[in-house]
Amino acid sequence: MNPSDLVSLFDQQAPGYDQQWAKTAPIRDCLYLLLDPLFAGLPADARVLCVGVGTGVEMAHLARVFPRWTFTAVEPSGAMLAASRRRAEAEGFATRCRFHEGFLDTLPDDAPFDAATCFLVSQFLVDRAERVRFFAGIADRLRAGGLLASSDLAADVASP
Numbered sequence: 001m002n003p004s005d006l007v008s009l010f011d012q013q014a015p016g017y018d019q020q021w022a023k024t025a026p027i028r029d030c031l032y033l034l035l036d037p038l039f040a041g042l043p044a045d046a047r048v049l050c051v052g053v054g055t056g057v058e059m060a061h062l063a064r065v066f067p068r069w070t071f072t073a074v075e076p077s078g079a080m081l082a083a084s085r086r087r088a089e090a091e092g093f094a095t096r097c098r099f100h101e102g103f104l105d106t107l108p109d110d111a112p113f114d115a116a117t118c119f120l121v122s123q124f125l126v127d128r129a130e131r132v133r134f135f136a137g138i139a140d141r142l143r144a145g146g147l148l149a150s151s152d153l154a155a156d157v158a159s160p
Contacts, residue, residue, distance in 0.1 A: 111142070
């Protein structure tokens with residue numbers, strides 16, 4: 001899927017995105033069960049890059065668990081980023097956030113980040129070279145020893 005089609009798709013899905021995926025909340029909760037101890041050793045004032053932040057669910061979770069962290073939310077869909085900002089405002093952590101509309105490669109260089117999240121994003125990057133560039137772009141923004149938490153959906157779509 002080309003980038004502009006992907007942005008358009010997520011702009012359309014943004015208003016009902018959380019309800020659409022509500023049944024998968026147990027999977028998300030399991031990701032957080034693994035994420036919290038992985039990130040627990042980060043500095044109390046860690047800087048976290050959230051790539052493809054969507055509606056901001058994982059950022060909100062981390063903001064609750066780690067109340068001094070700051071976040072840079074990167075999202076190409078303006079509608080999704082607006083939903084993320086509304087969530088941050090409603091939950092009282094928006095002052096700890098920077099919101100960037102665009103793909104990762106358009107984010108100004110303000111590294112290093114202590115950690116990054118990238119949940120259900122890179123599954124859309126099916127070209128190997130594009131995936132390598134994407135993850136290299138995240139790595140370039142992490143401090144030495146910085147952590148990346150990433151997950152994707154995958155399935156053999158040709159399987160009966």
